[in-house]
Amino acid sequence: MKESNIKKINTIAYGSIYYAKKQNLYIFVPFESEYPLKYWLKLLNEANGLAVIGTRSPLPETILKADTIIHKAWNNNKYKYIISGGAKGCDSLAENWAYKNNINFIKVAPAHLYADTCTPTKYITSVNSSKSIVISTRLKVSSARFKQALVKRNFYIAYYAKTVLSLQTPLQSGTNITLFHAFSLSRDIIFPKILLKHPMNKGARKLVKHQIGAYMSI
Numbered sequence: 001m002k003e004s005n006i007k008k009i010n011t012i013a014y015g016s017i018y019y020a021k022k023q024n025l026y027i028f029v030p031f032e033s034e035y036p037l038k039y040w041l042k043l044l045n046e047a048n049g050l051a052v053i054g055t056r057s058p059l060p061e062t063i064l065k066a067d068t069i070i071h072k073a074w075n076n077n078k079y080k081y082i083i084s085g086g087a088k089g090c091d092s093l094a095e096n097w098a099y100k101n102n103i104n105f106i107k108v109a110p111a112h113l114y115a116d117t118c119t120p121t122k123y124i125t126s127v128n129s130s131k132s133i134v135i136s137t138r139l140k141v142s143s144a145r146f147k148q149a150l151v152k153r154n155f156y157i158a159y160y161a162k163t164v165l166s167l168q169t170p171l172q173s174g175t176n177i178t179l180f181h182a183f184s185l186s187r188d189i190i191f192p193k194i195l196l197k198h199p200m201n202k203g204a205r206k207l208v209k210h211q212i213g214a215y216m217s218i
Helices: 037-046 060-075 090-100 143-159 174-184 199-209
Strands: 006-011 015-020 025-030 049-053 081-084 105-108 132-136 163-166 188-192 214-216
Touching: 025 037, 037 105, 049 060, 049 090, 049 143, 049 174, 060 090, 060 163, 060 188, 060 214, 081 090, 090 105, 105 143, 132 143, 143 174, 163 174, 174 188, 174 199, 188 199
Parallel strands: 049 081, 049 163, 081 105, 105 132, 163 188, 188 214
Antiparallel strands: 006 015, 015 025, 025 132
16 A cells, blocks of 8 residues: 555644555544654554454453453564554453553544534544544445445555454354454454353353464463
């Protein structure tokens, strides 16, 4: 992804939106970002991030242990950023950890703007503007096409990650879609062993049984 092939298409109250035609990606860089667009493009090209994903309804035990688990995974490699989907639950736990530890964070949103209102969504307004950007395959999306945009979002979370950590993995969810994308892209997949036996983590046990991913020591 070269800066010369990227065009600024809009400036809103919070920052600038760029479009990378070859990758069909929109990139939002807040005005308060510590780094220019060129820096973020370098990170995306390296794809050396730790993706943190999981259910939108994490258990109290998952919430309590999330910081320790993410910290352990982060310290096991020289990642350059945390990447996640911006949803509530485990995605929010990832973003909060990155914010508290002053770590670069890339949020992959279904779309930057809703077509029916054309107003900034939470995916822009909630970013920690000095250390984060938002990327998306759609600039605008109607509510009718929102699920389709979510599926594309799941792919890019895996695509721009070196390792995917799933904090809590139900049997059926968007989490599993992201994990199967990660598997097809030959990304490392890890699950926290400390939460292995909980009934709400059946998805992790099933995937490891089929040799998709492995348990991390914690």
